[in-house]
Amino acid sequence: MDYTPLRISTVKPLKNLTFDLHIFFKDQYLCYVKKGEQLTEDKYTKLKVQKIAKFFITESDELNYQNFLDNLLSETLSDNKIGSDEKIQMVEGAASSAVERMQSNPGSESAYRMTETAAKSLRQVIKNNPDALKKIFGKKVEKNEELIKHSLNVCALSVKLAEIMKCSEQELDDLGTAALIHDIAIPQMNKNDLPLFYKPRKLLSNDDKRVYYLHTKDAISLLQDKPYVNKAILELVANHEETLSGQGPNKKKKLTRLEEILAMVNNYDKRTITNKTTPMQTLKDMMIDELGNYSLDLLNEFKKVLHTEGLLD
Ligand SMILES: [Fe+2]
Ligand SMILES: [Fe+2]
Structure with missing residues (x-):
């Protein structure tokens, strides 16, 4: 069984x-x-x-659980008597379970549906609880949970930024789901290559890059024949390692606004893992290293969000 x-x-x-x-x-x-x-x-x-x-x-029981969780989430998130800590914890649990299920069973429609719901709920919690982002980013990462935490972080922060930049509801939904699943192919990498996830991008050799960046293509192979995964989400996942200077695996130099947001936030959160720098230092480094890789107005907008959300303290 x-x-x-x-x-x-x-x-x-x-x-x-x-x-x-x-x-x-x-x-x-x-x-x-x-x-x-x-x-x-x-x-x-x-x-x-x-x-x-x-x-x-x-x-x-997957479908039964899915319905149970959908109800529990909507009940909990709309209940004014429940504090933000409990709401955040539940949404994090749902998102983490969803990512984990997508990693181990990427072809499961039920896992995908759970991911969509989790992304929406995460967005809702962030929208209605001013302290949510700070609490999410302030949490200690459990052992062996770095990749899942990274997926949640990227989801939380990229939808916040996209919301401020007035993206549509549909775009925010797509971005949130794509962010949760963008790295689902990483656990399938060859064991010897896995340490590449923890290596700073600056230190990756051309060969490292070639191997590491395969996870973007692999994710697409896992998802592309699924009728329930829309094209916008596939594009976002496929292009999450791209830069405007054309250094990504697909060598794209033009990115949609959403693609650029996802790629930039992914870069930011990944740096905090690989370089072990504080949020403030990570941002400073990015403002130097990534000029030309993401547009200046987006970097500045991002800086503002990190600041207003209290993520640099
Ligand atoms: Fe990635
Ligand atoms: Fe990533």
Whole structure:
């Protein structure tokens, strides 16, 4: 049987579950709460204490879980009595689970639908909670979660920037989804090549670049024959490593506004991982290194957003 992982923050206690909830314990999957039953506060707390951060569902329950999560997200996000921390945590859980599912099962329509919903919810949380971006970026990255965190960061920051630049709702939806999945092919890279993700772009040799940039093409191979993935999203994913100076894998010198936003924000967040620089230093470096790679007005607009959102403190 195939099991799909999901985060504990996307399941709430005292709610009737519409799917069987499993945990992985001592090398096996155990049904922890049955369909129709509730996760008690007690059990929920216990799991958190034991640091069991992940649940599993079977493939046959994917749709049931998707509906459950859609309801839970819209209920939670529209509830004024629930604070921003809880909202952020739930949306992060949904987005992380979605990215993880897309990484391990890129051909799954249900994983893709979950990603779309997660991107929308992330945008909603950022729009309605002024402290959301700061809280998202302020979180410590768990071990082995760098790539997922990177995808969430790029999604959060690029939709914020695009919103300020007056992009349409459809564009924001496309950008958000594309940002979450832009690097889904990286975990499929050859194990020996994986360290390239952690290597500063400046230090990549031509050979490194050739190998590393294959993840943009690989992502397209995984997605292009899926009727539910629109063309705008494919283009965004395909061009997320491009620069206006034509140094990207596709050697494009003309980028749409959305492509440029995604590529620039991706570069920014990637730098904080590879160069381990502070946000302020990363921005300073970019204003020097990336002139000509992204338009000056976009870099300046980005600088403003980082500043107003308190991400440079
Ligand atoms: Fe990438
Ligand atoms: Fe990336």
